[in-house]
Amino acid sequence: xxxxxxxxxxxxxxxxxxxxxxxxxxxxxxxxxxxxxxxxxxxxxxxxxxxxxxxxxxxxxxxxxxxxxxxxxxxxxxxxxxxxxxxxxxxxxxxxxxxxxxxxxxxxxxxxxxxxxxxxxxxxxxxxxxxxxxxxxxxxxxxxxxxxxxxxxxxxxxxxxxxxxxxxxxxxxxxxxxxxxxxxxxxxxxxxxxxxxxxxxxxxxxxxxxxxxxxxxxxxxxxxxxxxxxxxxxxxxxxxxxxxxxxxxxxxxxxxxxxxxxxxxxxxxxxxxxxxxxxxxxxxxxxxxxxxxxxxxxxxxxxxxxxxxxxxxxxxxxxxxxxxxxxxxxxxxxxxxxxxxxxxxxxxxxxxxxxxxxxxxxxxxxxxxxxxxxxxxxxxxxxxxxxxxxxxxxxxxxxxxxxxxxxxxxxxxxxxxxxxxxxxxxxxxxxxxxxxxxxxxxxxxxxxxxxxxxxxxxxxxxxxxxxxxxxxxxxxxxxxxxxxxxxxxxxxxxxxxxxxxxxxxxxxxx
Numbered sequence: 470x471x472x473x474x475x476x477x478x479x480x481x482x483x484x485x486x487x488x489x490x491x492x493x494x495x496x497x498x499x500x501x502x503x504x505x506x507x508x509x510x511x512x513x514x515x516x517x518x519x520x521x522x523x524x525x526x527x528x529x530x531x532x533x534x535x536x537x538x539x540x541x542x543x544x545x546x547x548x549x550x551x552x553x554x555x556x557x558x559x560x561x562x563x564x565x566x567x568x569x570x571x572x573x574x575x576x577x578x579x580x581x582x583x584x585x586x587x588x589x590x591x592x593x594x595x596x597x598x599x600x601x602x603x604x605x606x607x608x609x610x611x612x613x614x615x616x617x618x619x620x621x622x623x624x625x626x627x628x629x630x631x632x633x634x635x636x637x638x639x640x641x642x643x644x645x646x647x648x649x650x651x652x653x654x655x656x657x658x659x660x661x662x663x664x665x666x667x668x669x670x671x672x673x674x675x676x677x678x679x680x681x682x683x684x685x686x687x688x689x690x691x692x693x694x695x696x697x698x699x700x701x702x703x704x705x706x707x708x709x710x711x712x713x714x715x716x717x718x719x720x721x722x723x724x725x726x727x728x729x730x731x732x733x734x735x736x737x738x739x740x741x742x743x744x745x746x747x748x749x750x751x752x753x754x755x756x757x758x759x760x761x762x763x764x765x766x767x768x769x770x771x772x773x774x775x776x777x778x779x780x781x782x783x784x785x786x787x788x789x790x791x792x793x794x795x796x797x798x799x800x801x802x803x804x805x806x807x808x809x810x811x812x813x814x815x816x817x818x819x820x821x822x823x824x825x826x827x828x829x830x831x832x833x834x835x836x837x838x839x840x841x842x843x844x845x846x847x848x849x850x851x852x853x854x855x856x857x858x859x860x861x862x863x864x865x866x867x868x869x870x871x872x873x874x875x876x877x878x879x880x881x882x883x884x885x886x887x888x889x890x891x892x893x894x895x896x897x898x899x900x901x902x903x904x905x906x907x908x909x910x911x912x913x914x915x916x917x918x919x920x921x922x923x924x925x926x927x928x929x930x931x932x933x934x935x936x937x938x939x940x941x942x943x944x945x946x947x948x949x950x951x952x953x954x955x956x957x958x959x960x961x962x963x964x965x966x967x968x969x970x971x972x973x974x975x976x977x978x979x
Contacts, residue, residue: 489542490566492530492699498579499526501534501566503545503558511547511558516570517579519599520606520798528799529575529599531699536573541566562586574599575798599798606794626849627839629932632957635742635764641757641919645750646672648762649734653679657686658738660824662775664691664731665750670706672750677710687713689817689824691778693729694718694792694810698799704806715820716813719781719949720795722788727842727947729781732937733774741771745953747866747937748922757919759892761967763960773837775824777951780840786818841938841950849954850940851876853928857885862927864968866892866920867939874940881908890972892921911972921971925964933961 488505490513496502500516518526518533534542546561559582560566567589570576583590600606638648649672653661663676668690680688697703697718707716719729734744748760785792792814796807839846854861854876861880868874868891881887889910913921924944925935936952938944955961 488545490534490537490545492527492534494527496530497555498557500579501530503547509556511549511556513547513560513566514550514557515560515567515579515582515585517577519575519577520794525606525795525798528695528698528795532799532801533570533573533576537566537569541569571596574801600794600802603790603793603797603802606791606797625845626852627845627952627954629954629956630837632953632955632960633766634957634959634963635766637764637963638762640746640748640760640762645762646675649750650675650679652734652736652742652744653683656736656738656742657683658736659686660735660737661686661688662691662735662778662824663688663750664733664778666693666728666730666732667696667700667749667751668692669751670700670702673707673714674710677714680711680713684713687715687824689715689717689778691717691719691729691731691781694720694795695728698795698810704809708809715817715824717782717785717817718792718810718813719785720792720814722784722791724784724788725842725948727943727949729949730841730937730944730947731778731781731949731951733951735771735774737771740766741768742766743770743774745935745937745951747924757915758922759913759919759967759971760922761963763963770837774951776836777838777840779824781949782817785814789814789818837953839952839954840948841936841944841952842946842948846936846952847872847945850926850934850945853926853932853934854880857928859929860886860888860927862888862930862965862968863940864890864892864921864923864925864964864971865940866922866924867941867944869941871940871942871945873945878908888968888972890921890968913971913973919971923964923967927961927964927968930961930965932956933964935960935964 488503491502491504491510493502493510496512498512498514498516499518501513503511503513505511518529520526520529545566546564547558548561550557550559562585567578567586570578571589571592577596578586578590578593580590583593638645646669653676661676673690676688680686721728732746732749734750736742736744743765744762745765746760746762748758789811792811793802793807796802796804796810800806839849850873854873857880861877863877868889877887877889884907887908889908891910891912892914913919924937924939925933926940927933933955934952935955936944936950938947938950938952944950
C-alpha cells in the first residue's frame with residue numbers, strides 16, 4: 470500500500486492560476502470537474518453528488534462550487550489516474566476540497582476513494598440526505614423505452630406542411646434582440662409566447678420595457694429550469710418585472726427526464742405569426758452562433774406551436790412536486806430562491822388556460838408542428854432517407870451514433886450523395902464508420918469563429934425536415950422538441966442557402 474501511495478505521489482502535477490472547478494453533465498462520476506490552465510477538463514474522482522436522476526447531480530454540483538471561497542477555484546493538486554486519456558484524477562491528500570464538500574448539502578465522498586480519508590468518509594456516510602423528507606424526490610427516473618429495431622417503417626409518418634413563409638433573419642449577422650423588439654414595436658401583439666432552453670435576462674428586460682408601454686399585451690416565457698438555473702443571472706435577473714410577464718420554468722419530471730429544448734416565438738395581434746429557430750434566445754452577436762430565424766405566417770402554425778407548449782405546461786402542473794427536488798438541490802429546500810421559482814410555477818399553472826385559450830386545446834394533436842418524442846418523427850426521417858433518390862443534405866449542431874446516422878451511411882453506400890454540416894467537434898468521428906466517396910462532411914465549430922447551430926435535413930431538394938432537436942437519439946426521443954416536415958420550395962431554399970454558406974470549401978474544414 471505504501472508503495473502504491475508513493476507511486477501516485479510521483480505522478481502528481483500542479484495546476485496553475487487560470488483554472489477553475491466546474492460542473493458538467495458529462496462528468497462520469499456525478500462529481501465535480503476541474504478545468505486546468507491549458508483548458509483540459511479533469512473529472513475529480515474523490516467527490517460525488519446525491520440524486521443523480523434528471524439534472525439533479527449537476528444542480529447540486531453547482532451549489533457546491535458556488536459555496537467555495539474564490540481562492541479555491543484557482544488552483545489544485547491532482548493525481549491523474551490511468552489511463553490518462555479518460556481525464557480522471559484524484560485530489561492531493563492535503564487538499565481541503567473534501568472538507569468543503571462535507572459542509573455542502575448534496576456532496577459526499579466517493580466510497581472507492583474514501584479509505585484515503587477514513588474519518589471524513591465516516592462523516593460523509595452519516596451526513597443526512599439533502600432532500601430528506603421530500604418523498605417525491607425519491608423515485609428513480611424512468612429510462613426512455615428502447616426502440617424496437619424490428620418494427621416496420623410503414624407506420625403513419627408526419628404530413629408535409631404548406632408554409633406561408635415570411636421574413637428570414639440571419640444570426641449572428643443580424644442581432645436577435647433587435648429583431649424581437651422590432652417585431653413587438655411594429656406589430657404590437659396582444660399575446661406573445663416565447664420559448665427557449667435558456668433566456669437572456671437582458672433581452673427579457675427589454676421585452677418587459679415594451680410590455681410596460683403596451684398595457685393590453687401579455688408575455689409568457691417558457692424556459693428550462695435545469696439549464697437556466699445554472700446561469701449566474703438566475704433568478705435575480707428575472708425580478709422586478711411586470712406582472713404581465715409570466716415565467717414558465719419547465720423542469721424534468723418523473724414522466725419526462727429530458728431537458729426542455731423547444732425554441733420559437735409566437736405573436737398574436739391582428740394576425741398570427743410564428744418565428745422558429747433552433748438556437749437559444751441570447752445575445753448571439755457576441756457568442757457567434759449561426760442560425761436562421763424563420764417567420765411562418767398564419768393561424769394554423771400559431772395554434773400548433775402554442776398547443777404543444779400548453780401540453781408541456783399541463784405536464785408540469787400535474788407533477789409540480791418534482792420541481793422541489795431540483796430547486797432543493799440547486800438553492801436549498803427552504804431557500805427564498807426555491808420558493809420564488811415555485812411561485813412562478815404555481816402562477817403559471819393557475820393561469821394555464823389564459824394564453825391561447827381560444828386557439829389551442831392541450832389534448833389536441835398538433836396540426837402543423839410535430840412534437841418530439843413521437844416515434845412518427847424518427848420514422849418519417851428514416852423513410853425520407855430510405856426513399857432518397859439523389860441527394861441528402863443535413864445540418865445538425867450535434868451528430869453522433871443513431872439510427873439516422875446509420876441510415877445516412879447506408880444511403881451513401883447505395884450511391885446517394887450525402888452532405889453533412891456539424892457544429893461541434895465531439896461525435897462526428899465516432900459515427901463516420903465507413904468512408905465513402907458519396908459521403909462528405911463539413912464542420913463549422915467555435916474554432917472557426919462561428920458555430921453552426923441549425924438543425925434540418927433536405928432530401929432530393931424536394932423534402933425538408935426542420936427541428937429544434939439534433940438528429941441524435943436524444944434529440945429525436947425528447948418530447949420537448951418540435952419538428953416541421955415541408956415540401957415548400959421557398960422554405961427549402963432558405964435551408965440550403967444556410968448550408969451552402971457555412972459548409973466551407975473543403976470537406977471537414979472549419
